[in-house]
Amino acid sequence: xxxxxxxxxxxxxxxxxxxxxxxxxxTRIVRGQVPMTDFQKSFARAGHGHAGVxxxxxxxxxxxxxxxxxxxxxxxxxxxAIPAAAILMSGGFFAxxxxxxxxxxxxxxxxxxxxxASLALGVLTLGIGLILA
Numbered sequence: 189x190x191x192x193x194x195x196x197x198x199x200x201x202x203x204x205x206x207x208x209x210x211x212x213x214x215t216r217i218v219r220g221q222v223p224m225t226d227f228q229k230s231f232a233r234a235g236h237g238h239a240g241v242x243x244x245x246x247x248x249x250x251x252x253x254x255x256x257x258x259x260x261x262x263x264x265x266x267x268x269a270i271p272a273a274a275i276l277m278s279g280g281f282f283a284x285x286x287x288x289x290x291x292x293x294x295x296x297x298x299x300x301x302x303x304x305a306s307l308a309l310g311v312l313t314l315g316i317g318l319i320l321a
Contacts, residue, residue: 190254193267197250200243200271207243210236227292228285235281242274242307249314256317266317269310276303 189197214236216222217229224232253266280300284293 189251193250193254196267196271197247200246200250200274203243203274207236207239210239225289225291228290231281231285231293235278235285238281239274239278242270242277246271246274249310252318253314255321256314257321258313258317262313262317265309266314269306269313273303273307273310276300276306279303 213222214232217224217232249270250267253263256263256266258266276299280296280298280303283296283299286296287294
């Protein structure tokens with residue numbers, strides 16, 4: 189593993205502590221200690237779930253990225269787009285459901301879609317890079 193991928197993997201691993209805190213917060217939500225609408229509860233679950241899954245996918249991707257023949261810009265897209273998607277997608281779920289008694293997404297829903305685009309770009313770049321290596 190290159191130094192760049194190793195350092196990024198280390199940073200991604202450190203983000204798991206924030207996901208753990210999110211899990212604690214989720215237990216407070218399901219026990220009724222945090223007042224939320226059904227919409228907000230579903231977006232909180234989705235944000236938490238996407239964070240965990242995409243962080244794991246980021247770590248797996250970093251194991252493979254250095255096995256490609258990608259260079260320059262595309263190498264960095266393959267390294268960073270999936271971890272960026274983890275932040276953007278989960279953040280988009282949380283930000284777009286923020287506010288008292290909200291029953292539908294607010295103006296920050298675009299952050300979720302930006303994360304989805306980042307995920308697609310990252311997995312396509314990495315997948316094609318592996319196939320062509």
